[in-house]
Amino acid sequence: MRRLPLLLLALLSGCGPLHTEIMLLRVPAFLLGSADTMEKVFRDEPWTRGPADKLTIEAARNETEGIQLVVVTGGHDVRRVTVEASDLRCGRSIIPKARITWNVVGYVRTEKPAYKVPREGWWPDPLLPAALFDVRAGEVQPVWLSVRVPDHAPPGLYRGKVTVRAEGQPRRSLPLEVRVWDFAIPRQQHLETCFLLRPDELQRFYGLKDVPVEMYEAWMDFCLDRRICPALYDWSHLDRDLERLVARQLDRGGACFGLAYAWPKKGTPEERAKHNEPQIAAIRKLYDRVKARGWLPRAYVYCHDEIGKEHYDIAHELYAALKKEMPGLRLMQTFYKDNPIPALDDVLDIWAPVTGRYRKEEMQAQQAKGDEVWWYVCCGPGKPYANLMIEWPGLDHRILLWQTWKLGVTGFLYWSLNCWRDNYKADPRWPEGAWDPATFVNQQGGRHHGDGQLLYPGPGGQPLSSVRLENFRDGIEDYETLWLLRDAVAKLKKAGGHDVLVAEAEKALALDDAVVKDLTHFTPDPQALRAARSALASLIERATKAVAAAK
Template identity: 30%
Template sequence: MALYSSRKEQTNPESNSVADGSGLSGSNGSDLFLAARRIVGWAVLAGAIFWAVGQARGLFPSQTVRLLGRETVLTGWTKAAWAAEVSSSGPANPMRAENTKQADGTEQVVCQAGHTDQAGQKDQAAQREETGHTKQAGQKDQAGPREEVGQQQAGQKGPGTQTLPAEAGRWLVRLMVERAAQTRQSLFRLVSAPSDYYRTDYGQVICQTDQAVIWWCEAGWKVPRQRPAPEPAQPSEPKSPAHSSPPKPQPDAAPPEAKAGPQPDAAAQLAACRNDREAVQVVIRPVQALRKLSAHISDWVGPEGARIPAGQTKILYAYYHFVHTPTDRTGVRDWWPDALPPLRQDQPLDVPAGQNQPLWILVHVPKDARPGLYQAQLTVQAEGFQAAVPLRLQVWDFCLPDRNRVETALGLSPHLIFQYHNLKTEDEKRKVLDMYFQSFGEHRISPYDPAPLDPIRVRWLPEADPPRAEVDFSAFDRAVQQALEKYHFNTIMLHVQGMGGGTFHERYEPAIGQYTEKTPQYQAMFSSYVRQLEEHLRAKGWLPMAYVYWFDEPDPKDYDFVTAGMERLRRYAPGLRRMLTEEPNPKLKAPVDIWCPVSPNYNPQQAEKERTKGAIFWWYVCCGPKAPYCTLFIDHPATELRVWLWQTWQRRIQGILIWSTNYWTSDAAYPDKPQNPYEDPMSYVSGYSTPKGAKLPWGNGDGRFVYPPLAAAVPGKTAGPVLEPPVSSIRWEMLREGVEDYEYLVLLREMLDRHRNRLSPEQVRQYEALLEVPPEITQDMTHFTTDPRPIYHRRAQIAQAIETLSKM
């Protein structure tokens, strides 16, 4: 596993410029400001320790209040700070969902969740906590966390309730009170800006009735449950998504009441080339609770009656997970959408009033689709409700290849699949594993091992003269051939027996049975074995895709061991690519073909030196990095994984690696029964000598891009096998989008190279400019867009350039 450890130095060797554009992630202040924030964080930690010691010794009289939906004990200096803040009138940062609008337009902060000073209303925080998960029709609420909130009727203040004016120094109250006994990281989050998760400057209303508002937005947003519907659109000329410019963000504001019925020119819009997949979100926000919600889609009808069958479109729905512990300062404790189960006709949804329920419309454009504008209709229906949602799809006149050029290598655990799906027989295992491989293929991702049930079989002959290995490739060849032809994987990780291996935590020595590395029997058998590997893969044409990944994240103490292993591989099978999850280091002399550092440790200067020696670069993310880098976490903006692929292109990196895609449980955190990944989105440490029962967080969603079907969320719950495909996620779809973006850039570069001699110097400059990643998408490793619209805009420009060049 490519696992990040705190021993790794998270230094960014690139420019540390400040982002000027709105929607860019990163630190928007000077180094002095950053230093001040660190000082504040450490000061708060010291204060928390002082408070805890004093409280334990009974030194401080206490007062209990409900703040931000939780009971909080105020003692000593925090009690005094609370009193001071009540009378404060200084400027402050806005709180998230704890603010309420008053009739006169003023804003108030309510310090007990679920109560306001306005009769008949509840604040959004209480509404969010009371509702729970979206239900299947006719069923009880899905198992999920419930927050303890005040249950008094609106207009009645509970005991200890205090109301602050919005202009009070609220951030200081939060800093001192909200999590005084939590870790330094959690405390440090309190001085950060409000999360981008709550922005409301995107989306378009399609129609509104007295039962529901239906609106749409790009797939690159994570829509909060309680987010209000967008402002109704004004009449305008419809734009093709191929030529749309990203709209300018507008200040957050409470939208006016929308007029009933369909909005002018409103349609959910997508754009894609042939053999591409594209998604859009249609959001249902009931005014009154909707029971048994379902949806179906028509064929897509295009130029001259051309059709894309409805079967090429999937209708998924966003499943909300409650994040108890935010991953880092970017995340917030709230319901976050991630899993995307299919919306099945036999399992409709119940959607409570006042909550968003995004539907994901995911279309695959066939290779032979005629270019042009297509239209389809999504019919949404529930008991006593029905609405028709228009959809528009622009198909560009070029085709993505089946196999992408950016190399991908992501882990997949068959053991966990078999456990959660309750699979016993080989036929069951193969059938369901193929469903997972199908998902990998559709998302242009290659698993580490394309043949986990059909390994290369080796018979060791130490008594032969000379000692040798007999290698049987027959089952392996059949499985790999299918994986490459059917799913179009582009990498193959080799398990090299007898090689030894390990991680920075522990390692095991090379050996074949009783024969250690120094014995002549080992040397003869190992050399015979790996030479056959190389020769066979070369004969099959698979050698350029194969790589050996035998040691993970070495420490300096491991450098000699790693160097010896890499030298052994190079000596006996120089054509097998040797990959190492580490950045180049002058003290590490190993002959590495593929360097794969964790993303913050990529150093452009080091990389150029290694490239002159013939090496290439991949990179990876896992439980680290965390903010302010692009990450893989549930409680981060959806754009991050997609932007990561633009950063990959920008730095001439040729591959990406992630340690796991189905890390659903931790044996340490859940020693007695497996974790339900729908109920608990946190990924916990396992292995590394972690004691049983210890819940040490890696981050929400780390190593978890696909989910087991809902019927298999708890292993052993069903009597028989669950023969269903995996459930996708927003992050799985965003990773696919990023890989497709990379392929658009590769196609443009190839087209430009093909026609360069037929273009004027000015035309060449214009096309070359499109191969550069604009700062609106990413300025450097820590400043990038959290708004997907600049990505869609640039992608459309690249698509139009490819269309133009392809017609020359």
């Protein structure tokens, strides 16, 4: 017997040799536990919290919410494990089992991080396809369960079960309960997002001469299902496929799309003109097509990445030419140092600082003038800021969107979804071989794990999600919940006579400092975040009923 989890050892404590032998015959080969999706479960750490009695989820209509089912082994390997869910029923209403999916939580190895971490080694992140899996003796294996609630599901408590089978073992089941709230997450996104989906990485990893547009669309759809908008300007055939891709993104609820990337270049006036004029002409062609379809308000141009003061003068020259040539086209600027506002205030529409460079008074002054403010994370900032690195807590990936709401920011940018670096060179290729999660290594050899790498390459050219991306999507759905409550408050005010409920809802919309105060102070407790989300949901239900009663 290798190593029993503490739970199973407890069953044997106080027993003599004969009793221990008898009890070992009765101890199950595996138990079923549960963990919040904001928890990161390590397969080599003892499972101490005991078996789960049921799995519980709360969600709105048109929302995807999950929980982790944890297979806990004893003294023997458990082989050929599979998971199956039943239909969920609430009276005569059904959430079909086809809307319940599961993925095996995979692990990637981290080493020499550039920042302080609680541990090095194997970290949970990729969500692998549903398939038979083995669990070694003395280890645990989380399974990511996702329930996609239909947009027509009546509210109530839906009940079913999840069954786990393993070779040579009795099957085990847990009740699954899903509380469906009486409102739907909007299909139309209200948070603008700019996430780079790189076709060159698809091309390299899958050994393609060119990425078929149908493949790119499948990856786009995967992102849009997670309520994020790929920045289309990186598509190598955008001139050919513009209308097709933009229509697809907007039809699936996308709030915006990146039309082009504009970058200035130093040199003589003649050299700059030679560089700028083709850019302006190419963007103008796309601009005319977008404007003709009525899409211009949703379009933006991504300007010189993370600009510094050494480029302000030449950037202003290019941006001013773009604004003159294409009225109404939004220009978006990222930055992490200096202050570009004095130099570029008259030519930019969207300011996007890294969260560590965000200055509340500075950015709110720009918003008061009519500009938009987005922000982003990348290889920084480090702790105590939230980020999307693999070693950050799952709650941090989700709290980013609560911070976005709290500070009135209206867009979120991320530099890459699929920066896979040299993983395409591995032999054997992942997932049979090892995956290197480091996308950036500093001069001291410190590695940033998972930066720019929220998607993994699945079999047959299919995308695979990650623990981080699923938590980020949950955060976006939290953001949409807040948007719904704000909309309900506006309707309550219009109806009149609901001052107490309005005051309660407005207090909730401000977000309690105990949950999230600012960019560096927020709760570390997933249950505190869930309680806050449940309170928002209850207020939406109450407000909706009050508005309906007033009609």
